[in-house]
Amino acid sequence: MRVTAEAKESTRRKILDAAQGLFQTTGFEATTTRDIAKAAGIATGTLFNYFPTKEAIVTTLVVDSHARPTRRLANEQHESLEEALFAHAAAGLRLLKPYRKYLTPVLDTAMSPMVEAQRDDVGQSLRTDHLERVVELARQQGLDAALTPVALQMYWTLYLGVLSFWTNDKSPKQEDTLALLDQSLAMFVSWLRGGEEKSN
Amino acid sequence: MRVTAEAKESTRRKILDAAQGLFQTTGFEATTTRDIAKAAGIATGTLFNYFPTKEAIVTTLVVDSHARPTRRLANEQHESLEEALFAHAAAGLRLLKPYRKYLTPVLDTAMSPMVEAQRDDVGQSLRTDHLERVVELARQQGLDAALTPVALQMYWTLYLGVLSFWTNDKSPKQEDTLALLDQSLAMFVSWLRGGEEKSN
DNA sequence: GCCTTTTTGTGAGCACGCTCATTTTTCGGC
């Protein structure tokens, strides 16, 4: 059972590596599942024993990139919530950077706020993890009451908007994306603060 | 040439009507282009002489629904910008209501803020028209300077977020969507006002 | 009314993502 397990894991890696390379060079849409299987040295049917859909492959690539031990700059204090959220979101972008060009299918499915969470839906953990940290950061600023489900929904909408912009950002170092992120967070935070004042 | 033109228009309508009915009863994904063609009494190839893709059909349905003379309640004065924008966005929802269940492909393509405008891209006019009215309403409140491209980008992101939520809203009369819309616009408007104060 | 050109219609066929009956490999128990 151990040898088999190792072999399975090895095949899984071969698929992911092959897909990663092909997506990078040829693009997500232009890469066929037959291409990936051939590059991984397996039959097309085998590929679907490991991943239920083509999108699941790219989703796994993205999620795996977040699974590396994210060395969290331990409890560093930020001057403002906006600053803290900016650092958090920018860190998210950094992790996603290798996948920027073919992020669209992931945004449409795994990261979509509307997809119902399902068993073992590895994509959902990405959103959940990101939002948990947002809540945590807001708490440190005494804004926990303001983070209603609706507020998180709006945060995620804005974040997805930034990511969606980013995938097509033609500015030299995608600096326009950072500007948009800055503005979006400024809007979000000032609204959070406003709501807090009123309710106190 | 006139007889031909009339026939063409008639075929076009037959396709749209057939598609409308099938989408409604069977759903967008489950309806095949062969189904649509058969229901319209034409060959599958002919269908693609009228619409380049299956998505273009649903997009056309949605855009056509906006093409009806939108009787604009002539220059009615709203108490606040937020109220005016709410009425405007709610009117948008009302137009889209018949297509709510299969709006997703339209959001992903024609209404996406990232898709570059192309010649005769009928989908773009939907966004442009909506945003033009937003600018107009903001002007009436003396906030024209605040409506930078980035601001419009954020407005559209929020609007798409609301629409995306709406397509899956399980609450009885989709009242949760209106709540989300309300909050989103409150955030947007208060941010607009804040930016205006600073820059003055 | 015929002939040429242009427009419109057609359905066999392609490439795709994905499935599934079958074959091949691996396993633990003896």
Next chain:
DNA sequence: GCCGAAAAATGAGCGTGCTCACAAAAAGGC
């Protein structure tokens, strides 16, 4: 080592959306 069972691999094949070489029809000129 051998055997039956369980797991994994296979590739022909299905149903898509969409294309394209060709056929039919209509328009325009004389």
